[in-house]
Amino acid sequence: MSSPCAPKYASAGDVGAALMMIDSRLKGIHAGKTGTDPEQQVMIEQFTASMGPNGADDLLDGACTLIFMFTTWLRQAHEEHDKDVIEYVVPNLVGTMRMMPRSVPSEAIPTMAGLVIAAGTGLSPNLWRRQYGDWTQEEMTPLEATAFLLAEHINRITDDPDFATRMITEALSGADED
Template identity: 65%
Template sequence: MMIDSRLRSVHADAAGPDPEQERLVQQLISSLGPQGVDDVLDGACTLIFMYMKWLREAHEAHDKDVIEYVVPTLVTTLRQMTISIPPETIPTMSGMAIAAAIGLSPTLWRQQYGDWKRTELTPLQATAFLLAEHINRMTDDPNFATRLITDALTQMEEADTAAETE
C-alpha cells in the first residue's frame, strides 16, 4: 500500500507529495507497535523479492542478467538521492537486491547482519519503490507492479480458501 501510494503521488503531481497522504502514512507508521514495524520491514523485503523475481524472469527471457541490468541502475539512482539515502546504506540495499535476484529471501539475508538501523528504513522503502517504478517503465504500465503484488495476494488467498474447504 505504501509503495503504491508513493508511485501514485510521484506520477499524479510534479509539485510534490500530497500532504494529507503523507500525514496518513506517518499516522499509520506511528500507530504500529514493534511487531507491526517488523511486519512492514518484512513486507518491504517481500516486495523487493517479488519484484526482483519478476525482473529476473523478464531478463532471462531475453538472455540478459538481471544483476547486470537492474542493480547498477538501482545503485546509481540511490546515489543521486543524497538527501534521503545515506551513502553507507547503499551497499545494504544493493546486497539485498542481489540476494533477491539469485532467489534468496532478503529478510533472511538481512538477518545475518542484525536489526535494521533507523537510517536504513528510508533506503529500504526507496529500493522497493525504485524496483516497482522500473517494472512499470519496462511494461509501459503505471500500475503493473501493484497488480503484480495484488494478483499474487489474490492467488494466495484463493489457495488458502481452497485448502480450508478440503
C-alpha cells in the same frame, strides 16, 4: 543444500501495508507531486504508529517480500532475453540511489543493493539482511526507496504505471484463494 536465507524460512510480513505505501508513492510521483505530500506523510505516520512493535517488523518484512517479488519478476523477464538481472538492474538502481542523497545516504546503498542481489540469487532479502544485525532507523527510507525504484523500473519496462502494484495484488489474491 538449503540456505538459511532461503525464502521458505522467511516471514512474508505485511505485504499489503508495504504495497500500499509503495503504491501511494508511485501515484504521487505520477500525479506530478515532488517531495512528500504532508497529508500523506501524516497518514503514513499514523498508520505505522498504530501497528505497534510487531507491526513495524511485519512492515519491514513486507517491504523485503516486495523486493523479492519485484526482483524475481525482473529476473524472469531478463532471463527471457538471456540477460542477468544483477548485471542490468543493480547498476541502474545504485545510480538512481546515488542521485537521491537526502533519501538514500551513500552508506545505505551497499545494503540496498545487497538486498536486490540476494533476491536476484534466490535468497530472502530480509533473512540476508538479518544476519548483519537489526535494521537501523537510517535504513528505513532507503528500504522504501529500493522497493519503490524496483516497482517503477517494472512499470517502465511494461509501459504500464500500475503493473507492479497489480502484479502483487493479483499474487496476494491468488494466495488468498489457495
